[in-house]
Amino acid sequence: MKRKLLFFLLFFVTGSALLAQEKVFNGRVIDAQTGEPLPFVSVYFKNSDFGTTTNFDGNYSFKAVPNSDSLTVSYVGYITRSKAITNEKVQTINFQLQDNSTSLAEVLIRPTENPAFKILRQVVAHKALNNKEKLSAYQYESYNKIELDVDNITDAFKKRSLIKPVTSILDSIKLIAGDEGEPVLPVFISESLSDFYYLKNPKKTKEIIKASKVTGIGMDDGSLISQLIGSTFQEYNFYDNRMNLLKKEFVSPIADGWKLYYDYDLEDSLYINGVYCYKLKVIPRRAQDLVFGGYIWIAKENYALRQVDLSVGKSANLNFIEKVKIQQELQPTSAGPYLPVKTRLLVKIISVGKQRPGMLAKIYTSSRNIQVNQPQPLKFYTEPVELAEKALKHNDTFWNENRHDSLSATEQHVYAMIDSVREIPAVKTYVEIVNIIINGYKTVGKIDLGPYPYTYAFNNIEGHRFQVGFKTNPEFSRKIEFSGFGAYGTRDGRFKYRASGRAILSxxxxxxxxxxxxxxxxxxxxxxxxxxxxxxxxxxxxxxxxxxxxxxxxxxxxxxxxxxxxxxxxxxxxxxxxxxxxxxxxxxxxxxxxxxxxxxxxxxxxxxxxxxxxxxxxxxxxxxxxxxxxxxxxxxxxxxxxxxxxxxxxxxxxxxxxxxxxxxxxxxxxxxxxxxxxxxxxxxxxxxxxxxxxxxxxxxxxxxxxxxxxxxxxxxxxxxxxxxxxxxxxxxxxxxxxxxxxxxxxxxxxxxxxxxxxxxxxxxxxxxxxxxxxxxxxxxxxxxxxxxxxxxxxxxxxxxxxxxxxxxxxxxxxxxxxxxxxxxxxxxxxx
CATH class of the missing domain: 2.40.160 (Porin)
Structure with a gap:
């Protein structure tokens, strides 16, 4: 009996030691609706104080001796989730979090001064020292990735006559959404690699787009799109009092007049990449204003902005926009001021009705090889955006070697899906109709017919006036354009016309x-x-x-x-x-x-x-x-x-x-x-x-x-x-x-x-x-x-x-x- 008891105790201790040995945990946390990675998410063992946070790309990795049977992730604005762990030594556990659709907290009234206010005053006092525009010049290599998706794809939407031909494509959408995510239909994806230059005095910028890759439904003009997807149009500087976003002026949470628009809570102090930072919760005073809510991280040593995780809700006075989310990571330069090294922007365009689709725009920018205070000659900045001659001709090998971050399996699947969708006749017809509505012309080979607003009129001189017009498109020539119209009035019986041509010499x-x-x-x-x-x-x-x-x-x-x-x-x-x-x-x-x-x-x-x-x-x-x-x-x-x-x-x-x-x-x-x-x-x-x-x-x-x-x-x-x-x-x-x-x-x-x-x-x-x-x-x-x-x-x-x-x-x-x-x-x- 004693031997059995001794054997049982020995087995229990040995088994406990085996279970308690150190294990490796890693994974990624993303938004279930948009598929975007979620940075700064808390990852910890259930009923335990041990944990870590995800990085800017939503990844986490740590070693630990687990004292719980599950791993939990939590993030403000999302539903907390837990998943069971196993006995394997290395475990990959991914999470997809659902938005809990709760609003930000109310503004708090405190009997004494909010401690966050003291920090904000120091941030504003140090803005001139930390703002990148203090530099006489800077330059860096920029990588930009943009994806547009259709979301809110319901069963009712799939049954619509226009969408039925796409059903076979929609069946594979789960490859993009994941097992727990919301399905989305990608319609556009682009990548660009460029050199970006800034000059302070006079204030000039220049971007040379070295490589560009564009795939999209209804996107024919690769040269135009390539100029739009670079860093020139993805510049977001929170040190400015007002930041231009979506052609609107948003008040920065560190603006000089911050107290008129925001309240703040000092929630935590922690190390980020070895730098001790304050974590401040940003709370709009009026949800309808063009302001942000979320979190900012401020370095204690010099009151510089280190990280940003901010959102604009659907209560803001914006049209067609349900949500705007911007995340940014900044690092100091050799001269002191901070530059963004990674920025992620998500814009969710609202669905018109519960059964109708919406749109998601996802933009990612990263910067490397930063150089400061080495200005170029003034004439170098003459052309703000320049597309290199061979920018559109690089193959997959080039991109695999030069993009800052490798494409995920999901993003690789996006390219293939877009190519399949845009070849469907129903999709081609829909794109053509939208193009006619927006531009007023219908493309027929090398000629565009229109514009349609002038097709018909009725007046006392001409009676019924009918007009047909045209212009040649770049398929006809990239140097010469012909255009004109012919019109006839039933009352005056006269023919009217215009015929014109122009040549682009330079x-x-x-x-x-x-x-x-x-x-x-x-x-x-x-x-x-x-x-x-x-x-x-x-x-x-x-x-x-x-x-x-x-x-x-x-x-x-x-x-x-x-x-x-x-x-x-x-x-x-x-x-x-x-x-x-x-x-x-x-x-x-x-x-x-x-x-x-x-x-x-x-x-x-x-x-x-x-x-x-x-x-x-x-x-x-x-x-x-x-x-x-x-x-x-x-x-x-x-x-x-x-x-x-x-x-x-x-x-x-x-x-x-x-x-x-x-x-x-x-x-x-x-x-x-x-x-x-x-x-x-x-x-x-x-x-x-x-x-x-x-x-x-x-x-x-x-x-x-x-x-x-x-x-x-x-x-x-x-x-x-x-x-x-x-x-x-x-x-x-x-x-x-x-x-x-x-x-x-x-x-x-x-x-x-x-x-x-x-x-x-x-x-x-x-x-x-x-x-x-x-x-x-x-x-x-x-x-x-x-x-x-x-x-x-x-x-x-x-x-x-x-x-x-x-x-x-x-x-x-x-x-x-x-x-x-x-x-x-x-x-x-x-x-």
Whole structure:
């Protein structure tokens, strides 16, 4: 009996020792919905104090003698999970965490000062020392990876007729989602490898994209996409008071005015990569503001930002966005200031209804080989984004050797899945329909047909107007583009047309030449050149009764070149004829028998256009280039027109000078102000169609370059100055009103003012009757010192796309047919 007892005790001790021996645990923790890795997650044994945290890529690894039968992971905002451990010496245990959809904690009221506030004051005091923009220059190699997925793929969604052909593909989605994750359908993935350069004075950036790999559904222009996926557009600096994200200004949690927007909790102190850090919880004071919630880690030794894990919830005043999550890891440079070495951004685009899909955008950026304070020559930064000649031609071997982080098995499967999906006929049709809606053209081989808004109109001159247009695409040529349209009116029985061609001579300093010939109907004061690119306003102005219509034949030859960065010069030779379809005459000459009237005229002009936009960013898209703005700098335009009498049958000699400046001004809590200031003068006597006939608006639609309550042809002048101003208040004021804040409406204020003058000499060209003795309509003149003025107020973002404003006319209220109050609408899609 004693032997049995001794044997049992020996077996128990030996078995316990075997069970208690040190084991290796590793794995990865990801978001079950998005598949993104979760950094800084607590990993520990259940009912034990021992544990670790995941790194920036969601990985963990440690050795331990387990004193529990399970391993647990927990993270704020996610449901805590546990998994059983085994007796194996090396165990890989992966976790997929579900969002628990709980909101951040309420702001706490403390009887004494919050200890986190002391840390924040030191962070702000040390910003100038730790901000990377303190460096005179820096450069690094950057790796960027972007993936777009369709999520919320329900059974009902799979049964839709358009999706049924993709069913076989959807069956393999589990390979991407994992056993416990939500299925997603990838539609785009890209990688880029580039060298990024920054210069402090003057502030310049340059990126040379050395390699780019793009795979996506409906993505044909690899060169354009390759310019968009580099580090230039993934710069997120929390040391700035306001950080531009999704074209919105978000308040940084370490902004100078942090206390107006945030509260904080000091939750922990811990070592991160050997550096002792404070862990601060960031809590928005108002969830509707464009602010962040989550965590930041601050180094104790110099109060620098070391890590960031922040989110923007669906309560924020953003459209179509359910969630924004940004994670960042920063490291000090040899000169002191910190640079991000890894950044991960996730944007979840909201599903419209529970049974409809949404979108996920996942962006990852890493930096290595950082060098500081070694500026390049100034001319090196001339072209902000440059695509290397062989950037799109690298094979898989190159990528395997040069990407900063190897692709996971899931990401490798994404490439194969996208190739399969985009070859399905139903998907090709859907992509084509979306492309037509967005661009207005349908691609047929080497030609794009459109644009569709101008296909049909009905008015009193033409009756039913039908129009068909086209332009060649890069499949036809990357140097030459032809375009045009043909239109026919059933009432006037006349054919109208435009035929044009242009040649791109240089892309480095964008240079092009072109020629155009056009015959069509126009309306005085509503010329296409004045209306600009507002297709809805231009198309609607062709319906109903046309005001002062005329037929015009116009021929143009032009040349354009960007002489240096931001400075573009254009020279145009233009010949026009004016043939009115309403009573019109002007005093052409006078002799002993009296005045000589003419009811038509022609002009031959030389036009010089100068444009300067400092720091403007352009992307080249095949045969055109796209402006991405110039970061708040004003844009200047100057135009000089010289009319040449007797040249090519011209009846008029005149000179005209115009100047225009516009700018968007970020105003922090007050949103964004946008102004456009314009002035001009005509130095000669001209028929009144050549005067500045100020753009009125008798349509129900708002357009920013028109005077909203001014009638067509109400005012004309030969010298003038005007100001259009819009204040977009975003959520200011409305975010603080209960219930109203949930609508996410945004206030917008408008003010337009104009003063002009018409000389006696130009007035003398206006006879009371035309050459047939018919009374002529005249326009109003500006009283001395009294400008035309109007103000508007209203809301935008109604139902996420409508802008509705009420306008009041402040002056000239007694003019004939004056419209002193009106409501205008506009469709606009903004985040």
């Amino acid at each position: 892309r480095r300093k964008w240079t092009e030449v072109g020629i155009s010939d056009k015959e069509d109907l126009q309306q005085i004061g509503l010329e296409t050149e004045k209306i600009g690119d507002n297709a809805l306003f231009l198309a609607s102005s062709r319906f109903g009764e046309l005001k002062r219509p005329y037929r015009q034949h116009e021929t143009e030859i032009w040349g354009q070149r960007e002489l240096f960065k931001g400075f573009t010069e254009r020279i145009t030779l233009r010949q026009r004829s004016f043939n009115p379809l309403f009573p019109f005459s002007y005093v052409f000459d006078s002799n002993e028998n009296g005045v000589v009237l003419k009811n038509s005229f022609s002009t031959s002009e030389i036009i010089f256009d100068t444009r300067f936009a400092n720091n403007e960013m352009f992307l080249q898209s095949e045969n055109s280039r796209i402006s991405l703005g110039n970061k708040g700098w004003p844009v200047f335009n100057l135009r000089y027109l010289l009319g040449l009498k007797n040249a090519l049958g011209s009846d008029v000699s005149y000179q005209r000078l115009e100047a225009n400046v516009r700018q968007d001004i970020p105003m922090g809590i007050l949103g964004t102000g946008r102004y456009e200031l314009e002035a001009g003068r005509i130095f000669s006597t001209v028929p009144y169609p050549l005067l500045e006939v100020h753009l009125g608006n008798e349509t129900p639609f708002y357009t920013r370059n028109a005077f909203t309550l001014m009638n067509y042809f109400e005012f004309a002048s030969d010298s003038y100055a005007s100001l259009h101003y819009n204040q977009h208040l975003e959520g200011f004021g409305l975010n603080s009103i209960p219930l109203v804040s949930k609508l996410k409406w945004r206030m917008v204020l408008t003010g337009n003012i104009l003063y002009g003058h018409l000389s006696d000499a130009n007035l003398a060209l206006l006879p009371p009757q035309d050459h047939q003795g018919r009374d002529l309509e005249t326009f109003n003149q500006f009283s001395n010192g009294v400008p035309y003025a109007e103000v508007g107020y209203g809301f935008e973002n109604i139902f996420k796309f409508l802008r509705v404003q009420a306008f009041h006319r402040l002056t000239y209220r007694n003019n004939p047919d004056a419209n002193n109050f009106g409501i205008k609408v506009a469709a606009q899609f903004n985040l």
